[in-house]
Amino acid sequence: MLYTKDTNMAIGCVLLGAGQSKRMGCAKQLLTYQGHTLLESALSKYSRIQPLAVVIDPCMGVEDMVHKVQGIPVPNEHPQWGQGTSIRLGVEALLQWEHTQKERLEAIVCGVIDQPLLNVQVIDDLCNTFRDIGDEKSIIQPQYGPHQERGNPVVFGRYWADALRLIPGDMGGRVILRGEGAPHVTYVWLERQCTMHSGIDVDTKEDYDRIVSEGGRYETNDSHP
DSSP states (O other), X not given: OEEOTTSOOEXXXXXXXXXXXXXXXXXXXXXXXXXXXXXXXXHHHHTTSSSEEEEEOGGGOXXXXXXXXXXXXXXXXXXXXXXXXXXXXXXXXXXXXXXXHTOOOSEEEEEESOOTTOOHHHHHHHHHHHHHHOOTTOEEEEEETTTTEEOSOEEEEGGGHHHHHTOOTTOOXXXXXXXXXXGGEEEEEESTTBSSOTTOOOOSHHHHHHHHHHOSOOBOSOOOO
């Protein structure tokens, strides 16, 4: 259980790991970076949040990895239907956890497994920003690097649980971020001088090769106005 500092505010997490990696051409969940698969690395970083619902493709046989970090494996039998399906399944698993534990979450972190440079401090900063605002309608999204690139993970206040469950199959959380939730989004600018920052995701072989060859967190003297 992640309780934000100085409060008993409980936060859960949905980690999306069932993507088909069409642009990559292979299962990026099992690509390696610094001796660990992308899935293992993400599980290690997000396991600081419990309950942790990890949406996976059951054909990949990674349930044991999830259990090792006390995560809840959530099989998505139809990953081809899109990210919205995985978000719905993950959120429903957290709501079931609430029912079983008789404890109400205050927020849900939505994360992805394809950010090998993600610093765990990012997760803490976003959750603590949510805590500081103290509003269940709040949404916290990071902006990375000198150009303030928006990315993941995103913290959704508990108010948005039903909306997350209704995201169309081929859409992601941006439906809320750019729609009904837009007035409630707070942006947190992180790693301001880094060009290889926590927000960089791996969508293509070129992305992966770049991260493997260059590593992370190169700094620039540029700054965003």
